[in-house]
Amino acid sequence: MPTKRTTVRRLPERGAYDRATIDAILDATCIASVGIVEDGTPLVLPMVFARDGDRLLLHGSPGSRLQRVLRGSAEVCVAVTLIDGLVLARSAAHHSVNFRSVLVLGRGVELEGADKQRAFERIVEHAVPGRWADCRQPNAHETKTTQVIAIPLTEASAKLRTGPPKDDEEDYALPHWAGVLPLTQAVGGPVPDPRSHPETELPAYLMRYVERSGGR
């Protein structure tokens, strides 16, 4: 259910609050814009994130300003935006963008112990499913020097636009080209590290990732 703060007021028919819609948008990317306020200055920083059931996970160096603010249980805003197309209308004013976006408001909680270890796995698996079992696990030093913050998914909203332009009725007679220019994120073929072990082959989970994303 939306709260007073997360109720979409502008074009409310585009708002969605069900977890299936919100989760599908969150699971389609691993980059979020995280908004904080530090000493009265608003800052929005790009970050890797993962969804872990009913919470979002963020990680970074405990020494960074961003992480300092996050562990102080300050209120933060996490925004995720997927762009699906440029919408070209007959009138300049009705040009638009097809998009799916999510906004999460909440306070971070720092994770420790087994929960923190599990979070590392989720962060890697959210980005590339299958990868956790195919890399070295974090050692004691890496674990100590990485902070993990969880933000509950209790106050979240989605907003989506799909479909063709919505012109004023009298403008449909105009001859200008109108429609949607689809935009997608392309996945290219994996580029092996030149220092790879000579016997290392492309793992199946990576082939699946590329195939699922329509890459070559």
Ligand SMILES: Cc1cc2nc3c(=O)[nH]c(=O)nc-3n(C[C@H](O)[C@H](O)[C@H](O)COP(=O)(O)OP(=O)(O)OC[C@H]3O[C@@H](n4cnc5c(N)ncnc54)[C@H](O)[C@@H]3O)c2cc1C
């Ligand atoms: C795709 C992506 C994913 C990232 N994922 C993570 C992550 O998971 N965890 C993490 O801790 N960090 C991540 N970063 C880096 C993050 O955006 C910050 O740069 C970093 O957290 C340091 O923040 P800070 O406030 O301590 O930086 P400071 O160095 O204290 O910031 C000082 C100033 O530097 C500038 N600045 C800082 N960061 C950026 C930036 N990204 N772009 C442009 N200007 C900047 C701003 O003007 C800022 O006010 C990611 C960056 C990118 C681009």
